[in-house]
Amino acid sequence: MPDPTERAGPATTAVSAFRRHAWAYVASACALIAANWFTGAPWWSFWPLAAWGVVLAVLYLVHKSRTVDESWVEERTADLHSKSYDASHIDRIAEDFGGKTADHDGKK
Numbered sequence: 001m002p003d004p005t006e007r008a009g010p011a012t013t014a015v016s017a018f019r020r021h022a023w024a025y026v027a028s029a030c031a032l033i034a035a036n037w038f039t040g041a042p043w044w045s046f047w048p049l050a051a052w053g054v055v056l057a058v059l060y061l062v063h064k065s066r067t068v069d070e071s072w073v074e075e076r077t078a079d080l081h082s083k084s085y086d087a088s089h090i091d092r093i094a095e096d097f098g099g100k101t102a103d104h105d106g107k108k
Helices: 010-039 046-066 070-082 087-096
Strands: none
Touching (some): 010 046, 070 087
């Protein structure tokens, strides 16, 4: 039987890798905090966890930036437009500049 990662697309594999990394961070954080607690030393575990947290956040942002495509942009734009308190003003501006407009239900 083929490996599940071979059948999965690149986005699924990236999500899986990020989840493994996040769980490793949580497990390591628990171990470091426990070790710090039992040694009674000043909170030295903060610095490795903070650095690792920054790396984890950067990996998350890189993953999210790579998964943005045109359909996501259109969906997000329609969602924001439908929640706009001044959608008619936005529609007038878009019409003046020959752009696409959406009605308040998010349909084009």
